[in-house]
Amino acid sequence: MRTKPDTSCGQASAAVPADAEQTGALRSTSRSDYNAFAHLTAEKSEIYRAVLNVFVEAKARFVIHLRPADVERQLAERSARHADATAIEGTLQQLVAWGNLEAHPDTAEVSTVQDFWRVRNLYQMSPAGEAAEAALSVFEQSLKRPGELQAAALDDIRKQLSQVISLSYREDVDDAEVFNTFSLLRQRFEELTAQAQRFIGGLQRRMELQGLNVESFLAYKQRLIDYLERFLSHLVLAAHEIAMTIQSIDPERIAPLLRRAAERELVDRLMATDEDRAAVQQAWHQRWQGLCAWFVGSERRPSQAEELRCAARAAIPSLVAAVTGINDRRSGRSDRTADLRALARWFAEAEDDQAAHRLWRCAFGLHSCRHLLIDGETLDQRGTEPVPSGTSWIGAPPLRISPRLHVSGRYTARGRPLQVIDRSAERARLAQQAAQEAQEILHWQQMLASGQRRRLSELGELPDGAFQLLLDLLGDALAAKTGPHQAVSLTSSDGALRIDLEPTNDGAMAVIRTSSGALIGEEHYLTVRPILGDRAEPEDPPPAEPVPLLVAKD
Secondary structure: OOHHHHHHHHHHHHOOOHHHHHHOOOOOOOHHHHHHHHHHHOOOHHHHHHHHHHHHHHHHOOOOOEOHHHHHHHHHHHHOOOOOHHHHHHHHHHHHHHOOEEEEEOOOOOOOHHHHHOOOEEEEEOHHHHHHHHHHHHHHHHHHOOOOOOHHHHHHHHHHHHHHHHHHOOOOOOHHHHHHHHHHHHHHHHHHHHHHHHHHHHHHHHOOOOOOOHHHHHHHHHHHHHHHHHHHHHHHHHHHHHHHHHHHOOHHHHHHHHHHHHHHHOOOOOOOOHHHHHHHHHHHHHHHHHHHHHHOOOOOOOOHHHHHHHHHHHHHHHHHHHHHHHHHHHOOOOOHHHHHHHHHHHHHOOOOHHHHHHHHHHHHOOOOOOOOOOOHHHHHHHHHOOOOOOOOOOOOOOOOOOHHHHHHOOOOOOOOOOOOOOOHHHHHHHHHHHHHHHHHHHHHHHHHOOOOOEEHHHHOOEOHHHHHHHHHHHHHHHHHOOOOOOOEEEEOOOOOEEEEEEEOOOOOEEEEEEOOEEEEEEOEEEEEEEOOOOOOOOOOOOOOOOOOOOOOOO
């Protein structure tokens, strides 16, 4: 009669490798272990979480196994209502299927043969279930715990580093003392870095004004500024002292201490291999290097402590900008955020795409421009066939651009720069033309600036250059007259000639003939004389010597 139960128990125990139970060997995480989180998204997630919390609290009281009746009683005490035993059993079986719990046969309360053959299980948390609950606990604590800048952690790190220096010079050092010193140093350092990252990351979110009124934000602003100033003043002094302490520690004295701390960490392990020792020693070495790099920077990158100080200081201008935004809203000035939200609402309420496009053009006015870049061929074509500025792009002739400009955004290909062109000959030719034009202008001025008072009709036939100069002089003089019978005296626009123009008042008409035609107008007396007296004709300037440009060639 007992053969079958004994066999079943043997089969149940055979499901777990004997060497794993006896040696406590680590097993790799399989894909099915992640099913321990499946209850979070299930339909009855609240019931699953309540049952697992019962097992977590029981484990904290060193109670390993629970019967369904125990779970039912604990849930009834929490919710003050009776729980269905069948539903509890189904919940436990589902958690076993997901891997959160393990089921073992329960034979402790068997009084009859029928009770023995009936399925009765004890339930306990599986390794995957325990790991999932630990991860969820850390997750909830991380969400609830606010970030902070721990000035006290800086003092603790400074004291522990002094203790490390003391241990490095002692010959009779206890492994437990070394391990405790480095463990506390590691703990405080990790708390400092993690909380600082959380504080800086959530600082901008806390400065958002969506859920704060003016009074509460101003009070928060003052507390935050005092908090930052107190931490910054402490960080500057403590970080400098810690950096100097780290630089004074001899690395050759630290390595043995790190090895002893690693050995102390493995002292309670049943079977520690050489790979385990190497991994733990490497982990402690990396922690020490991380601590040093956090406080001691390099030429390429500043230390993390310096970056933390800069990030904390940058929070103060952000607060000032937020206060400025509050003042802008209270004074009735336009709020860009509100404007963009209103514009987004208008886009959402647009009847169709055409209405949305019209709203876009009215709001932003981002129209294309034809005149940004154009070539000579297009200019000639526009000259012969003008295109009105109001012409649509669909109806206008296309604008031809370079394929390279379309692909790469530039006209020229990448590579060596082009050779500099020598423009010395062109500059010499332009200088010669300018000197020739100046000589001709001086000749026409001397022809007209005789200093004699004579009628316009007495000038005779004039060359084209002299006639153009006369037109300029008459234009300046007639523009200065305020009446038909007024005489004017003025200086030419270049300041070289003095012009006197007087009406004859006899009703005569003057005719000035040129090779291009005749000018007919009212008769006047004209006197043109040079302001600087008689000027000698300048000698021809010597030809400009071309200045060669140096072109760098490979």
